[in-house]
Amino acid sequence: MKAKCGDQNHSTYLLGPGDQLQISDPELTELANKPVRVDGDGSVDVPLAGRVHVGGLTAQQGQQELNKALSTYIRHPQVIVEVSEVHSQPVPFSAR
Numbered sequence: 313m314k315a316k317c318g319d320q321n322h323s324t325y326l327l328g329p330g331d332q333l334q335i336s337d338p339e340l341t342e343l344a345n346k347p348v349r350v351d352g353d354g355s356v357d358v359p360l361a362g363r364v365h366v367g368g369l370t371a372q373q374g375q376q377e378l379n380k381a382l383s384t385y386i387r388h389p390q391v392i393v394e395v396s397e398v399h400s401q402p403v404p405f406s407a408r
Contacts, residue, residue: 328400
């Protein structure tokens, strides 16, 4: 069984400059429904944590970095990162 395109993107796509992310956490209401763009250095600006480098990481690894950065301010952060727009590289597509 082949992975769906969305599942594959989440596990193998590497974040890069220009990509747009949806970052959510129950404690970060400031980010609710607000897209975040990865800047030219591969970083995103997140309330409380400031600039966090996610370039070259998968969405899951980006979640881990954001959780680590926010753990200073939030007890047990539960960040979810979703790629909403891809601009840094082509997305591999696997047919069913």
